[in-house]
Amino acid sequence: MTFEDRKGRGRYSSRSDRLFTGLTLVMVVAILFLAGLMVLQLLVASIPAMQALGWHFLVGMDWDPVHEHFGALPFIYGTLASSLLALILAAPLGIGVAIFLAELAPPWFRAPVSFMVELLAAIPSVVYGVWGLFVMAPWLRNMVQPWLSEHLGFLPFFQGPGFGVGILAAGLILAIMVVPTITAVSRDVLMAVPNHQREAMLALGATKWETTWKAVIPYGRSGIVGAIILALGRALGETMAATMVIGNSLDISISLFAPANTMASIIANSYAEATYGLHAAALIEIALILFVITLILNIVARLLVRRVAIGPVRMEA
Amino acid sequence: MALGMEIQNLRAWYGKVKALQDINLTVVPGAVTAIIGPSGCGKSTFIRCLNRLHEVVRGARASGQVWLGDLNIYGRGVDPVLVRRRIGMVFQKPNPFPAMSIFDNVAAGLHLDGVPRQEIYGRVEMALRLAGLWDEVRDRLQVSGANLSGGQQQRLCLARALALEPEVLLLDEPCSALDPASTMHIEAVLRDLKGRYTVVIVTHNMQQASRVADYTAFFLTGEVVEYGSTEDIFTRPRDERTENYITGRFG
Numbered sequence: 308m309t310f311e312d313r314k315g316r317g318r319y320s321s322r323s324d325r326l327f328t329g330l331t332l333v334m335v336v337a338i339l340f341l342a343g344l345m346v347l348q349l350l351v352a353s354i355p356a357m358q359a360l361g362w363h364f365l366v367g368m369d370w371d372p373v374h375e376h377f378g379a380l381p382f383i384y385g386t387l388a389s390s391l392l393a394l395i396l397a398a399p400l401g402i403g404v405a406i407f408l409a410e411l412a413p414p415w416f417r418a419p420v421s422f423m424v425e426l427l428a429a430i431p432s433v434v435y436g437v438w439g440l441f442v443m444a445p446w447l448r449n450m451v452q453p454w455l456s457e458h459l460g461f462l463p464f465f466q467g468p469g470f471g472v473g474i475l476a477a478g479l480i481l482a483i484m485v486v487p488t489i490t491a492v493s494r495d496v497l498m499a500v501p502n503h504q505r506e507a508m509l510a511l512g513a514t515k516w517e518t519t520w521k522a523v524i525p526y527g528r529s530g531i532v533g534a535i536i537l538a539l540g541r542a543l544g545e546t547m548a549a550t551m552v553i554g555n556s557l558d559i560s561i562s563l564f565a566p567a568n569t570m571a572s573i574i575a576n577s578y579a580e581a582t583y584g585l586h587a588a589a590l591i592e593i594a595l596i597l598f599v600i601t602l603i604l605n606i607v608a609r610l611l612v613r614r615v616a617i618g619p620v621r622m623e624a
Numbered sequence: 625m626a627l628g629m630e631i632q633n634l635r636a637w638y639g640k641v642k643a644l645q646d647i648n649l650t651v652v653p654g655a656v657t658a659i660i661g662p663s664g665c666g667k668s669t670f671i672r673c674l675n676r677l678h679e680v681v682r683g684a685r686a687s688g689q690v691w692l693g694d695l696n697i698y699g700r701g702v703d704p705v706l707v708r709r710r711i712g713m714v715f716q717k718p719n720p721f722p723a724m725s726i727f728d729n730v731a732a733g734l735h736l737d738g739v740p741r742q743e744i745y746g747r748v749e750m751a752l753r754l755a756g757l758w759d760e761v762r763d764r765l766q767v768s769g770a771n772l773s774g775g776q777q778q779r780l781c782l783a784r785a786l787a788l789e790p791e792v793l794l795l796d797e798p799c800s801a802l803d804p805a806s807t808m809h810i811e812a813v814l815r816d817l818k819g820r821y822t823v824v825i826v827t828h829n830m831q832q833a834s835r836v837a838d839y840t841a842f843f844l845t846g847e848v849v850e851y852g853s854t855e856d857i858f859t860r861p862r863d864e865r866t867e868n869y870i871t872g873r874f875g
Binding site: 414503504505507521 | 675677680682705706710712715717719720723724732733736737781785788
């Protein structure tokens with residue numbers, strides 16, 4: 308091939324490259340535009356609620372569409388309570404599985420187990436909801452809640468009648484749903500820990516367990532925290548399964564047995580009845596708050612996870 | 625304190641690949657022994673067999689006898705974890721624990737060994753002094769070990785190994801990632817250790833071997849070609865392959 312040939316081909320491929328670059332750029336811009344438009348629309352559509360209700364919206368405990376009283380605190384509380392419960396249950400389990408997969412399991416065993424765990428994330432949430440409502444909730448009502456109130460009933464969390472559905476049920480369902488996130492991200496984080504860290508600890512006379520606990524996990528700590536925050540984002544926004552098992556109550560109760568509502572579930576439950584402006588605007592403002600919270604959590608989580616992959620930041624002392 | 629090592633019929637594999645064939649070598653107590661040879665000759669594998677770190681690689685195994693004093697570390701029922709507390713190691717790449725302070729890096733092995741709390745500060749200071757790092761870090765012991773320069777990090781790793789007062793210190797190309805000034809600093813520390821510690825150092829740098837080592841072993845394709853005093857190896861090699869290597873004809 309002569310120089311002229313190559314030059315010709317180069318020119319040709321550079322023209323097609325430019326076309327391709329332009330095309331994909333249009334797609335990127337379209338996506339960004341869509342996301343921006345969504346935020347803008349949420350913002351605009353919730354302005355009536357912001358003007359009419361102000362800060363009361365965030366701290367008010369009354370939700371009465373008939374009398375146009377809108378306080379979203381019960382839903383904010385319900386979302387936080389169910390999500391935190393989910394994390395408390397899912398974090399040890401998810402991290403434990405991740406440690407097993409990254410540090411202990413032989414490679415032939417790692418792949419199938421990872422696959423199974425990630426399969427949990429592929430199950431549609433309505434399936435979790437149905438299972439939660441018809442299988443888990445009765446089990447909670449008949450077995451778990453009587454046991455908890457008998458043995459731990461002195462704690463405010465386990466008082467009152469157990470209906471099965473409620474914050475406990477939502478927390479449990481959410482826990483099962485976020486375990487794959489915590490496991491998959493933590494496993495990748497632990498596997499990104501360089502081997503020289505393990506060997507350094509082993510060479511000092513550490514057991515396998517001490518090596519994992521004192522060298523591998525501290526090195527990956529920020530990434531594991533990122534995995535948990537990512538899972539928190541999932542749990543906060545999860546709608547269908549939580550809606551089906553949380554019991555749909557407008558009250559705030561410290562007891563985990565009590566029914567409640569999450570921000571997502573109140574929207575899913577009442578958008579059809581939001582027939583006049585302020586009711587709809589109030590629901591959209593809830594959506595906006597949820598969107599902003601999950602967006603911030605996702606950004607923070609990703610930054611933390613990335614920090615492990617690129618290694619610890621060197622700061623001048 | 626300084627114990628010698630006696631290596632007898634040591635063989636090592638990675639899966640089916642044999643990396644070491646029948647190594648027999650005597651490591652003299654209190655002296656510095658250098659292991660030289662071209663890449664892939666098994667010198668790193670060899671040194672990793674001396675503290676039973678070779679076997680932590682999946683599929684890797686070793687056989688033979690390695691005597692530390694009167695203990696065969698490959699003997700039946702010997703716990704490799706306890707062996708590694710008596711034999712310190714410094715790696716090719718400085719690998720301090722970034723989540724720990726300078727102090728805690730040096731104290732890490734002492735905590736594992738159950739050294740009483742009141743002794744730890746003194747042992748950490750002793751190790752940092754021995755590694756020639758104390759004056760540079762005494763005012764910032766609580767800063768993360770990742771904040772030090774590469775050369776300082778490697779001396780921190782040296783201090784971390786020395787804090788356990790090991791009977792043997794193994795160094796696997798400790799200066800290959802360092803600049804000349806840091807290299808000189810490490811070599812000065814190694815000369816200080818002579819007589820008190822038994823040191824085995826793997827190096828691809830023959831000048832380094834001739835500067836710090838009392839004895840030198842030349843490895844080739846998983847075998848010891850020649851072993852003797854450093855002076856003999858470099859001035860009167862008996863084997864032609866050794867001569868070719870040290871005169872730079874290959875490797």
